[in-house]
Amino acid sequence: MTTKLNIKICPSCGSKKINMVRRNWTGSFEGKEYKIPNLEYYECPDCLEKVYDREAMRQIQAHSPAFKRASKSKPARTTRAATSMKS
Numbered sequence: 001m002t003t004k005l006n007i008k009i010c011p012s013c014g015s016k017k018i019n020m021v022r023r024n025w026t027g028s029f030e031g032k033e034y035k036i037p038n039l040e041y042y043e044c045p046d047c048l049e050k051v052y053d054r055e056a057m058r059q060i061q062a063h064s065p066a067f068k069r070a071s072k073s074k075p076a077r078t079t080r081a082a083t084s085m086k087s
């Protein structure tokens, strides 16, 4: 069973032309650009909306300096979940 998204209609403008593309993706964080080669995502040719599935999001997060910083500064996530389970 696959959990890949299958998007046929643009969530932004309703166009049926939206389709999967594979491109070198460039994002930016605090003025710094970072690139992801051959990222797969959906792009609408009518309104240029981009839709990322779970795998694309995972890759973006893995490359983004924003997410790298967040995971380093918050190591206490699991302990909070454990305490809330007790109550």
Ligand SMILES: [Zn+2]
Residues within 6 Å of the ligand: 010, 011, 012, 013, 014, 015, 044, 045, 046, 047, 048, 049
């Ligand atoms: Zn669109």
